[in-house]
Amino acid sequence: MHAKKIKCTVTALSWLSEYVFQLDFKADKKLKFEAGQFISVLARNEIKRAYSFACSPEIAANTGNYSLCVRLVPGGAGSEFLSKLKVGDSFRAMAPYGNFVLHPLARDRGICFICTSTGIAPFRGMAQSDELANGMKRKKRIIFGARAENEILYPGEFEKLGFERKNVLSQEQTEEHFYGRIPNYLASLPNDFAWHDYDYYLCGNPDMIVETLRYLNKSKGVSQTQIHIEYFAAPSKKEAPIAIPAAKPKAA
């Protein structure tokens, strides 16, 4: 699929939490993309920033509307530019890009999404896609990490799409959600948890990804071919992340 230059017109901007908003737009050309891919937004006509589609291709094709889920980084060139757009404003972009897409589903395995904050964006598109929403009968899980309850994104949506969801809060203790970090939550799962029975997709905070990757691969022996990752930024730790061989995405 070749990336196209597009002009996008904002149809809605809604705040999902204090710093995260969903931006909906229409494009001047029909965009073909796969769930999990991203758009490259040209902010102020000069700065390029990547944002994952937070909607499925099928929903976009049916409604003509595309969604992004963006965290406002105060002073950030791309996110601040997008956060200030009003309905009817337009911006330029190129899309689609990226290999973080659903890989051919292993017949006997479930799927487990693991993310922090706006790392949920590509998973929303994947979860809504026909392939997962209608075609998959096996176990679907999502583990979502945030600091506090008021940062939980898209509550209830994944559950409606057949996912078992666990929210993991690092800075707030509640009765309902796990208190700690994602690797702590994974370590709390029962001894007989079927680690090998899932394909794992990791997205969001790079340090969470590095730690989770290590836990799954080194501590639980999950094969690297069962783990797919999308970094939104480079990991801060000195040690390089475990190299994951790029599994071949399906033909576009």
Ligand SMILES: Cc1cc2nc3c(=O)[nH]c(=O)nc-3n(C[C@H](O)[C@H](O)[C@H](O)COP(=O)(O)OP(=O)(O)OC[C@H]3O[C@@H](n4cnc5c(N)ncnc54)[C@H](O)[C@@H]3O)c2cc1C
């Ligand atoms: C493939 C891909 C997909 C992505 N998808 C999404 C998405 O769906 N939603 C989304 O919100 N982002 C996504 N990102 C991140 C996005 O591209 C930008 O990096 C992010 O929005 C920050 O850009 P900015 O121009 O606003 O800030 P910048 O101008 O790049 O940064 C301003 C300052 O903030 C710091 N900073 C940058 N990011 C953060 C952060 N997250 N937290 C704290 N400080 C930060 C920088 O180090 C810098 O000092 C994605 C990135 C990639 C590579």
